[in-house]
Amino acid sequence: MNRKIIFLLVLGLIFSGCKKEEKIATNNNKLKVSVTLLPYADFVNRIGGKFVEVNTLVPPGASHESYEPEPLKLIELGKSDAYLLTGSIWEFENTLTGKIRSGNEKLTFIDLSKGIKLNGNNPHVWLGIKEVKIISENIYDYLISKMPEEKEYFLSNKNKFIAQLDSADNYIKDIVEQMDNKAMLVYHPAWGYFADEYGLDEIAIEKNGNHPKASDLAKLIDKAKALKIKTIFMEKQFDSSPAKTIADEIGAKIELIDPVPPDFIKNLYDIAEKLKRSGN
Template identity: 40%
Template sequence: MKKIFIILSFLCFLIYSQEKINVSTTILPYAGIIEDIGKEKVNVIVLVPPGAEPHTYEPKPLQLKEVSKSLIYFKVGSNIEFESLYLSKISKLNKNMKICDTSRGIKILKEDPHIWISLKNLKIITKNILEGLCGVDKNNEKFYRENFEKFIKNLEQLDKEITEKLKDKKGKKFIVFHPAFGYFAQDYGLIQIPIQLGHAEPGPKDIERIIKTAKENKIKIVITEPQFSPKTANIIAKEIKGKVVSIDPLSKDIIETIKKLKEAMCE
């Protein structure tokens, strides 16, 4: 009888240890980080799907139903419009769901919510995610901390590589359609020049101004995002005899996004 009890206890432990916890977040880059730390222990629900724009996306009823099953919601916390509009409503769906502000400890730039496009900020964001996961799933705390340490080492190594690569690029100006890369620019002493200001489409005078600036500073790269039409970027690139580089700030693989930015700055 004792032997049967031990076997049943062991089976219960296996079932529990393999069970995933439900967690939610706003955008794909954060899902990627959570999965790097939580791996097979977490089931991540993302509210803003691939290709959608967080400034304008409205969650579907089925998504809200899924979120209501979560133990914790990892919010970006940098005044991203989706969260300003919907997070209070989402939290009411499950009053037991914890809200983790992943921006805690980060100095947020004015009118720039893209805090995750920075290796320095990512270290803080990941630490906040770690604490959130450990808070709702203490049984797997050791597992989460081990994955966190590996992830942080990779961030630090990449930061060293980029710092070395861009050490002679301080003050370098680069053109972007949408101002999503200000934190990356701040980290390495670069200057971001946006085509679009606010949500308004750039007019002829705006385009002329950018072309003039590009020619004066010998800028040959125009960075655009897949969430926006490349039409204006293509016009500017043609006028300055440069090229358009598409970089997605909402890609799930945020490390790859930052590597692409580094490569664009080195051209």
């Protein structure tokens, strides 16, 4: 059956039992929220703790650039108290929410990018620590608006998370300060917010969602040689063949990094260690 037809049929089923599900969520004393990406589930769980239940649309290992949500994920979305959005700049989410909004007037949509200074058309706001702090404040504001009696609990969790972010931030700064070469050659241009915070120069292999042409690869190889780049940072959700071509030509190694980690803090330290041993 055509995927669009399936999608529309699912949308028709998503919200038929909303009132019943809202009562169940209330009885369990938990807010049921949906997010698009794993890092956002991590943020919500860290702050909401025992008072939240999170449905994540894009599963581990899937590309957040091209994934089509499974029907069951959409059904879970329909049972949610709110959909906590990555932000209006992301085309994937805009397309998805446009269809969902027309099918359900009761589902609340919260834009977690509110207050973030956007970097051009780059939607990957969750990869910058400064931006994640703002996202955390927006999550906190939503939670206390729904459960004001648990304000101190949410505040304590948020402050703990902010402290963990600050510790990771200082650790990364110390490592980057010791790097002679601040060029960060990556496959997918997701790291602009991260790179800006630490004075790194993000150089992306992919262009406009497509593999580079042969002429572009040649230019990248020349540039990488000129910059004496020794490491290429490859996102595991994408085809690594172009990165391998460049690595072979310049004698560089490939390090896998995750732009949509299930554990954000752990991922920051993982990236830091890979920057440390990059040789750049």
